Structure formats: structure tokens, C-alpha cells
Amino acid sequence: MALLRRKKNVVEEVVAPEPPPVLPEPPAPGPDGLRIMENHRDYLLSLVEPLSAFGMGLLDAWDLALCEDIASPVDLPGFDNSQMDGYAVLAADVASATAEEPVIMRVADSIAAGDDGQVELKPGQAIKIMTGAPMPAGADAVVPVESTDGDIRRVSIFAPVAAGDYVRLRGSDVTEGTALMSQGQRMDARTAGLLAAAGIDKVLARPRPRVVVVSTGAELVEPGRDLERPGQIYDANSYMVAAAAKAEGCQVWRVQVPSDDPEQVREAISDQLIRADLIITTGGVSKGDHDVVKQVMPTMGLCDFAEVAIQPGKPQGFGLIGDDEVPMIMLPGNPVSAYVSFQAFVRPVIRKLMGVEPQTHTPVRCIAGSVMRSVPGKLQFGRGFVIEQAGRRTVNLVGGHSSHLLGDLATANALVLLDEDVEVVNAGERVMVWMLDD
Structure with a gap:
């Protein structure tokens, strides 16, 4: 007679799905819901790493940050x-x-x-x-x-x-073992000549970041072409931002997407991931119906969108896009907003990618040449022109605070920092600026 046995209960191990990846916790906003500028900048810097260094010739390393200390292997001159x-x-x-x-x-x-x-x-x-x-x-x-x-x-x-x-005399310029360059120092023409004189032809340096600047918007027309209908404008932002990135030592490409179609924007950005160390977009990150960048990018990677307590430049976005998590900084579309945002956020990120110090602008003390007014609660970036006479720097505002005034921006040589708690700066009072032509 067969023995009757109860069927053993088989408990299958249930594996919980891994939570989807997310960006690290962003900085908390202030009581007004706006993020402090320095907190936003530091958050972006925490999300990128310096590019890997490799050996390259002296001319290729011009204007790049070295990743090694270099001592002279010889005396200079090498003989009397x-x-x-x-x-x-x-x-x-x-x-x-x-x-x-x-x-x-x-x-x-x-x-x-x-x-x-x-x-x-x-x-x-x-x-x-x-x-x-x-x-x-x-x-x-x-x-x-x-x-x-x-x-x-x-x-x-x-x-x-x-x-x-x-x-x-032998060694009257440099003696063997003397430090010629230090890690983090940027190669210039003089240091290239010094290293060459010491017989050094290659250095370990970080490469130029490959930056792609993407401008979006159905209203955009490439300069040099005709404006065919009312409402069209020439694409100034991509040229301005690309030139600013070049000035920082980057290898730069421009891509224009004259469309508000999400699929076209997604495809254009996807095509750039293979060659980019950093993607910069202008426009499409606010709250409008046609702010397509803000709609599309969360489908392509991890994103953070914030309103920052600065004027101009309040709407900001950041993402790590694609399988390689290429960093992408999304700037507002008004031209002055885009430029101020570049100086505040993109420039520090580029300098971190390059391993260059300091990463941020060093504020310079000036004397206000006339009365300056600001909006309390936000860090106001006024456009200013600094004149130095007898060691004294005086700054005057150039034009108004509106974020479309490119003519005033082109005249300025500084950004005037009017703090959140400042409403009025009287003539003769101290004010801090970021110099733009250093």
C-alpha cells in the first residue's frame, strides 16, 4: 500500500526589483522655493569627474592642465x-x-x-x-x-x-632637479619653451573637453540666411555659448535644431553623445508649452531641474544622459540668461573636467560709480564696465537688467554681483564683480 505523503510547500525566493537609478539628493531650496546659486553650482560639480589624463606632445598640451609635477633633468644652460x-x-x-x-x-x-x-x-x-x-x-x-x-x-x-x-654659467637659469611645472598648472607658451629647453617633449595632461552646444526652437534661423517670416530670430545663443566654451579651452561643435518637435530634439541630442564630454543646450527648460528640452531629457537619463535664486538665469537643468552618462547642462533661452548661466555653472564644470583651479570666478572688489538698484531675494547679475585708475577699480552698470539686452552685454567687461539682501548700492560704496576678460 502506497504511503500518503503531504506535498512539501515550495517557497520561491522573491527577488525585489532594483530601484531605478536616481541622481544624488539635490540641495534643498530656500523658503521661496529657489535654490541658492552656490549650492546649485556645487551640486553640478559633485556630479562630474575630471577627464582621464594621457601623454601628449607639448603643442597639443598648450593651455591644458598638467597631471604631474615636472622637475628639470638637466642644468640650463648645460655648459658655460x-x-x-x-x-x-x-x-x-x-x-x-x-x-x-x-x-x-x-x-x-x-x-x-x-x-x-x-x-x-x-x-x-x-x-x-x-x-x-x-x-x-x-x-x-x-x-x-x-x-x-x-x-x-x-x-x-x-x-x-x-x-x-x-x-x-652652467645652471645659472635652472639647475637639475628644479621644479619646472606642477600638477594642475596650465601649459602656456613660456612653460612650453622651458620644458623644450630641458629636453622634455611630452607631458601628462587632461585633454580638451569635447563640448557640443545644442540650440533648440522653431523660431531659430542660422545667421547669414534670410528671416522668411515674422517671429523668426537669428541663433545668437549657440554662437555665444560655443565661443565662451572655446575661450575656456574646449573643442566645440554647434548643433542647431530649429524645431519644437520632441522626437527631433531627442534624436539630435542622442546623435551627439558619442563625441561629447559635455552637452550644453539653450532654451526649453522653463514652464512653457514648447519647452521641449525639459519634456524630453528625463526620458534619456537622470535629470535635475531647478529654479535658482539668480536674475537672469532662474530656470536651470542638469542631466547624465545615455549609457555613458554624459553630463548635460540645460540653460535658459534668453541670451543674457544663457551667458550668465554659463559663467555661473558651465564654466566651473568645464574647469573641473580639465582639472584646472580655481574652478570658480574670483570676485574682485570695485567701487560703484553710480547708484545701482537690485531686486531683493535674488542674486542679481548686473552687466558692468570696470575702469582701473591708480590702482582703484570703479564699475558702472551698462544698460538695464533685462535678459535680452545683448548690445549691453557685449559692451560689458564684468558681471556685478548684487546680493539677495541688496536693494540699493550708492555711488562710492563697495561692490563685488566677476571680471569677464581675465
Whole structure:
């Protein structure tokens, strides 16, 4: 007879689905619902990492931040050499030389730049020498050719020299082991020349960020073409933002999407992910029916949209887009708003990608040249023009605060920082600015 057994209860292990990825918690807004500018900037900086460094030639590394400390492997100069065209001598032999009673010496030899310097000077002789040529053994000074008659056999010397005159001593510029550049320092023409002089041809540096600037909007027309109907405008933003990114050392492309169709915007941005280290968009991040960037980007990656307590530039967006989580900064569409937002948020991100310090503008103290008025509760970025006289900087506002005034922006050389609690700055009072042409 078969045994009856109860069927064992089989409990299947239920695996909870992983929660969808999200961005780190953004900074809390203030009582008015607006995010503080510094908090928003620091949040963006926390979401990007410096680009990986690699070895590159000196010219390729121009204007890039180094990722290593570099010490000189050699002395500069590497040997004692002549500072002038003239005659290598023993200074004591020409101590009595005057224009009336020149010292006449036999010219024993001649040395040019690039010669091996295996020449010895004997007392009472001179050796003709060219600028940069190695000093002969036994010589301790050079008589400039202008103080002689220039003869190549028996030279007349009309003025004395002291030991060491017109001689570049080995290591007098740089000694072996001297620091030439430090990590984070940006390569310029002078440092490129210094490294080359020390025989260094490659450095470890971060590459130029590849930045794609995308402008969106059915109203946009490429400059140089005709405005075919009322309501169309020329695309100024992408040129301005792209030029600003170039000024920071980036490799930049512009992409215009003259459409408010979500699918066209999504496709245009998707096409740029393969070549971009950073994408910047202008327009479409506010609350309008046609603010398509704000509609589309959450479907492409992790996004954060905020209203920041600044004027102009209140609506801001950030995302990590695509499989590679390419950082994307979404700026407002009014041109002055886009430019101010670039200076406040994009420029620091670019500098972090490049590994350049400081990442943010350094405020400069100025004296208000006239009365300045501001809207309380927001950090107002006034457009200003700074004049420096006798070490005193004076700033005056250029035009109004409206965010469409490109003519005033082009005239300005500074952004005037009018804090949240400021309503009036009187003439003669202190005010802080960001210089735009540093």
C-alpha cells in the first residue's frame, strides 16, 4: 500500500526589483522655493569627474592642465657659454685696455654655437666666439665685438672686462632637479619653451573637453540666411555659448535644431553623445508649452531641474544622459540668461573636467560709480564696465537688467554681483564683480 505523503510547500525566493537609478539628493531650496546659486553650482560639480589624463606632445598640451609635477633633468644652460659675439679672454689680460691704448692679442681660434668646445685658451691670447658657443677652457670673460676692431688675426681690444662678464654659467637659469611645472598648472607658451629647453617633449595632461552646444526652437534661423517670416530670430545663443566654451579651452561643435518637435530634439541630442564630454543646450527648460528640452531629457537619463535664486538665469537643468552618462547642462533661452548661466555653472564644470583651479570666478572688489538698484531675494547679475585708475577699480552698470539686452552685454567687461539682501548700492560704496576678460 502506497504511503500518503503531504506535498512539501515550495517557497520561491522573491527577488525585489532594483530601484531605478536616481541622481544624488539635490540641495534643498530656500523658503521661496529657489535654490541658492552656490549650492546649485556645487551640486553640478559633485556630479562630474575630471577627464582621464594621457601623454601628449607639448603643442597639443598648450593651455591644458598638467597631471604631474615636472622637475628639470638637466642644468640650463648645460655648459658655460658666451652671451655675446666677441672674443673669449682671460680678464686679467685686458685689464689695462683703453680706447687710446688698446690691448692687442693674437686670435688663436674661433668657436661657433654648436661646436664641442674642446678648445683651450692660453694666457695672452684671444679666441673669437659667437653667441651661445661654449666657453674655451682657460677663459673667464668675453669682450663684446663692439669693444674691438673685429680683426680675425690680431684683435685690438679697447675696453676691459671683469671675470664673468658676458658669460652664461652652467645652471645659472635652472639647475637639475628644479621644479619646472606642477600638477594642475596650465601649459602656456613660456612653460612650453622651458620644458623644450630641458629636453622634455611630452607631458601628462587632461585633454580638451569635447563640448557640443545644442540650440533648440522653431523660431531659430542660422545667421547669414534670410528671416522668411515674422517671429523668426537669428541663433545668437549657440554662437555665444560655443565661443565662451572655446575661450575656456574646449573643442566645440554647434548643433542647431530649429524645431519644437520632441522626437527631433531627442534624436539630435542622442546623435551627439558619442563625441561629447559635455552637452550644453539653450532654451526649453522653463514652464512653457514648447519647452521641449525639459519634456524630453528625463526620458534619456537622470535629470535635475531647478529654479535658482539668480536674475537672469532662474530656470536651470542638469542631466547624465545615455549609457555613458554624459553630463548635460540645460540653460535658459534668453541670451543674457544663457551667458550668465554659463559663467555661473558651465564654466566651473568645464574647469573641473580639465582639472584646472580655481574652478570658480574670483570676485574682485570695485567701487560703484553710480547708484545701482537690485531686486531683493535674488542674486542679481548686473552687466558692468570696470575702469582701473591708480590702482582703484570703479564699475558702472551698462544698460538695464533685462535678459535680452545683448548690445549691453557685449559692451560689458564684468558681471556685478548684487546680493539677495541688496536693494540699493550708492555711488562710492563697495561692490563685488566677476571680471569677464581675465
